[in-house]
Amino acid sequence: VRPAVSAPEKATDHQAEIAARVKAIESIMIEKGLMTTEAVDRLAEIYENEVGPQLGAKVVARAWTDPEFKARLLENASTACAELGISGLQGEDMVAVEDTDDVHHVIVCTLCSCYPWPVLGLPPNWYKMPPYRAAMVKAPRKVLREEFGYDVPESVEIRVWDSSSELRYWVLPQRPAGTEDFTVEQLEALVTRDSMIGVGAPKAAA
Amino acid sequence: MIYPDTAGNDRGESPEHVYTVRFTTEEIWGAGEGEPNGSITFDVWEPYIVPASK
Numbered sequence: 726v727r728p729a730v731s732a733p734e735k736a737t738d739h740q741a742e743i744a745a746r747v748k749a750i751e752s753i754m755i756e757k758g759l760m761t762t763e764a765v766d767r768l769a770e771i772y773e774n775e776v777g778p779q780l781g782a783k784v785v786a787r788a789w790t791d792p793e794f795k796a797r798l799l800e801n802a803s804t805a806c807a808e809l810g811i812s813g814l815q816g817e818d819m820v821a822v823e824d825t826d827d828v829h830h831v832i833v834c835t836l837c838s839c840y841p842w843p844v845l846g847l848p849p850n851w852y853k854m855p856p857y858r859a860a861m862v863k864a865p866r867k868v869l870r871e872e873f874g875y876d877v878p879e880s881v882e883i884r885v886w887d888s889s890s891e892l893r894y895w896v897l898p899q900r901p902a903g904t905e906d907f908t909v910e911q912l913e914a915l916v917t918r919d920s921m922i923g924v925g926a927p928k929a930a931a
Numbered sequence: 932m933i934y935p936d937t938a939g940n941d942r943g944e945s946p947e948h949v950y951t952v953r954f955t956t957e958e959i960w961g962a963g964e965g966e967p968n969g970s971i972t973f974d975v976w977e978p979y980i981v982p983a984s985k
Binding site for chain 2: 818862863864865866867879880881883884885886887889890891
């Protein structure tokens with residue numbers, strides 16, 4: 726009989742199991758010549774170091790400073806990002822949703838872990854975990870406040886976007902107050918990953 | 932757009948129209964259950980939509 730384990734231990738077991746299975750599949754594919762270790766390493770390197778929220782931050786800062794670009798971004802995020810050389814896997818059809826004084830957006834994937842890779846890189850672990858996926862659709866205001874320390878005023882609607890295999894949503898946050906004189910580079914530095922997921926605000930002007 | 936129900940099961944891409952639909956939290960969870968002033972959007976492939984009544 727297996728001893729009862731607490732939930733976090735179970736999760737760790739489960740992750741170890743998945744890691745072992747991935748490793749086994751990788752070895753078989755390399756053995757059969759379907760994949761090379763160099764290709765695997767290169768892909769991991771790209772998504773660990775080169776593709777990440779710094780790319781999304783570039784897009785957001787551009788949208789904050791260029792109204793015509795912003796209009797194109799909201800019309801078709803994938804083609805607007807491609808103008809800046811940003812595109813790729815898991816972002817063929819991206820939709821940017823704009824925060825306003827009346828509506829705050831937040832993204833989730835209730836089914837698994839769909840996420841806009843080209844602008845945000847790989848999803849954080851909590852994004853892939855059942856607690857976030859379940860609670861964010863049921864009680865987003867509470868999750869934002871209690872788990873992320875992010876208070877959204879009751880007067881602001883919270884709109885939760887459930888991502889799908891084909892459509893990848895992400896948030897265009899509001900430009901922080903007091904940044905009128907900021908350069909695009911200074912603005913980029915204020916844009917956080919969490920603000921593009923919708924679980925946090927951009928950094929405030931220093 | 933690619934229909935995941937077939938594409939994920941080796942039965943081809945069979946593209947279908949996709950609608951992004953929005954419900955208020957009250958519509959989804961019932962009155963008094965959901966948080967006020969919230970909504971949820973879902974992507975719905977054409978075959979998922981059936982008439983609620985005839």
